Amino acid sequence: MHWPGTAIEHLSGFQPSFCPRRGCPEHVRPAPGFRFERHGFYSTRRRRRIPRFRCLACRRSFSRQSFAVSYYSKRPELLVPIAAGLVGGSAHRQIARTLGCAPSTVTRNAARLGRHAILLLATARREIEGRVDEPLVLDHFETFEFTQDYPFGVATLVGSQSWYVYDLDPAPHGRSGHITESQLRRVRARPPRRGHGGYVGSTRRVLQRVQDLTSRDGTIRIIGDGHAAYDQALRDPSLRRPLRLERYPNPPRGPKGSPRSEAARRRDERLFPVDLLHKILRHSLAHQRRETIAFGRRLNALMERFFLAALWRNFVKRRSERAARSGTPAMRLGLARERWPWSRVFSRRLFPARTPTPPTWARLYRRLWTSPLYPNNSRHELKLAF
Ligand SMILES: [Zn+2]
Numbered sequence: 321m322h323w324p325g326t327a328i329e330h331l332s333g334f335q336p337s338f339c340p341r342r343g344c345p346e347h348v349r350p351a352p353g354f355r356f357e358r359h360g361f362y363s364t365r366r367r368r369r370i371p372r373f374r375c376l377a378c379r380r381s382f383s384r385q386s387f388a389v390s391y392y393s394k395r396p397e398l399l400v401p402i403a404a405g406l407v408g409g410s411a412h413r414q415i416a417r418t419l420g421c422a423p424s425t426v427t428r429n430a431a432r433l434g435r436h437a438i439l440l441l442a443t444a445r446r447e448i449e450g451r452v453d454e455p456l457v458l459d460h461f462e463t464f465e466f467t468q469d470y471p472f473g474v475a476t477l478v479g480s481q482s483w484y485v486y487d488l489d490p491a492p493h494g495r496s497g498h499i500t501e502s503q504l505r506r507v508r509a510r511p512p513r514r515g516h517g518g519y520v521g522s523t524r525r526v527l528q529r530v531q532d533l534t535s536r537d538g539t540i541r542i543i544g545d546g547h548a549a550y551d552q553a554l555r556d557p558s559l560r561r562p563l564r565l566e567r568y569p570n571p572p573r574g575p576k577g578s579p580r581s582e583a584a585r586r587r588d589e590r591l592f593p594v595d596l597l598h599k600i601l602r603h604s605l606a607h608q609r610r611e612t613i614a615f616g617r618r619l620n621a622l623m624e625r626f627f628l629a630a631l632w633r634n635f636v637k638r639r640s641e642r643a644a645r646s647g648t649p650a651m652r653l654g655l656a657r658e659r660w661p662w663s664r665v666f667s668r669r670l671f672p673a674r675t676p677t678p679p680t681w682a683r684l685y686r687r688l689w690t691s692p693l694y695p696n697n698s699r700h701e702l703k704l705a706f
Contacts, residue, residue, distance in 0.1 A: 321447045321655045327667045328388045336373055340386040342673055342706060344378040389436055389666040392705050395421060400662045402429045406625060407632045411606040411614035434624020437631040438685050439670035442677040444655050452534045454481040455541035457594040460491060460519060461601060463608060465619040466693055469495060469507045472619060474626060475522045478593045480543060483639055484649035485597060485630040487529060489680050490623055491522035511692040519549035524556050529678055531561045539564050543590050605629055620689040635660045672706065
């Protein structure tokens with residue numbers, strides 16, 4: 321995958337290859353040949369002589385900063401430490417105290433980083449379309465938005481050999497497990513939430529997308545636990561290609577410390593890549609720790625942070641940190657030649673109109689996945705900083 325190592329802010333001879341303005345016919349130009357003229361410079365306290373340009377199609381001007389992930393940002397130096405802090409187990413206020421900025425700056429940047437992660441993972445996805453030939457491990461990661469009365473799972477699809485995180489898709493569902501009379505009354509009093517098909521819906525969406533990912537010939541192998549929703553999703557008539565689900569239901573286990581049965585051992589072995597990912601998410605994201613006060617308030621914002629964590633898992637974090645030379649999951653797939661530092665992840669801004677993105681991901685990008693508890697769910701609908 322072609323992805324530059326040098327941040328665009330440090331590029332001296334930068335030349336735009338398309339117009340950054342949404343709605344301009346030159347915005348989606350795929351080939352070279354974009355016509356522009358130079359339009360002077362501007363300076364800020366942090367950076368001098370940032371070149372400006374003018375698009376000859378729409379006659380509007382823009383600068384080199386329009387192509388940077390730090391567009392419009394007054395504190396561009398915060399992007400990398402905020403990303404590192406979010407996957408390093410810190411909550412927003414803790415990051416803000418360490419970096420000396422307002423907590424709202426961290427929250428806003430977390431959303432921006434999440435959006436960038438969605439588009440960069442979508443770009444990587446295009447690159448490996450039709451080339452994936454490893455079995456894929458599927459499981460739902462359990463969490464909740466705002467209150468445990470609003471639980472949701474996140475379908476996570478991981479490569480059994482590469483450990484690459486291929487897909488994420490939310491599955492809101494009702495409360496399960498033991499519930500007291502007063503809890504039940506409270507749940508019933510809460511505004512209803514759109515389920516988007518729950519487990520079955522999210523599994524179906526993931527399986528539909530899998531078909532473009534895997535190599536054209538042969539059956540797609542999915543490894544999962546015994547969840548009934550997976551079987552139900554598999555019966556969907558819109559699935560064009562043969563899929564084989566290998567089931568490893570969780571067998572009853574004795575008290576802690578007792579030896580595992582043969583079935584339990586086999587299940588743990590086959591689902592290891594996805595179990596490992598879930599452990600990493602629980603360990604590394606402040607909002608996914610048990611009993612935390614940093615719990616996520618809104619599904620859409622939580623998903624943005626899951627996408628950032630997936631990007632980190634795929635391109636930045638080694639498969640195994642004990643084996644220094646183990647490389648990243650993206651290296652296993654041939655998407656990257658080396659481990660990417662965060663600065664490389666943010667070397668270019670991606671534009672949604674230029675990046676083909678799966679529908680669920682595009683909805684999350686625009687923050688259209690709303691939570692019923694809030695009177696106004698802010699959407700992402702800025703005109704220029706989109
Ligand atoms: Zn233009």
